[in-house]
Amino acid sequence: MQNGPGYSYANKEELWAGAPVRVYCKTKKSGITWYYGKHLNGGIKGWVDYRAFEDLGT
Numbered sequence: 001m002q003n004g005p006g007y008s009y010a011n012k013e014e015l016w017a018g019a020p021v022r023v024y025c026k027t028k029k030s031g032i033t034w035y036y037g038k039h040l041n042g043g044i045k046g047w048v049d050y051r052a053f054e055d056l057g058t
Contacts (some may be wrong), residue, residue, distance in 0.1 A: 001046030005034035014048040015039060021048065 003009040005027050009013065020040040027034050033050040 001039065001044060001048055002034075003046060005029045005036070005047045006032075009047070013039060013042060013044045015048065015052060026050075 001012045001015060003012055021035075021037045022040055023035045023037040025036050027036075034047045035050065035053070036045070036047050038045045041044050
């Protein structure tokens with residue numbers, strides 16, 4: 001999770017595969033879709049790159 005929608009923002013927290021996240025909104029920046037949400041186990045809110053939600057086949 002980032003502080004803002006982009007990798008130029010500070011990293012707030014690392015999410016592990018399967019972590020429960022509630023998504024509130026999304027935006028697109030530099031061609032990348034970013035979701036703003038809350039990590040339900042930790043309560044941290046932040047921005048996540050759409051690729052974090054892709055099924056990696058594991």
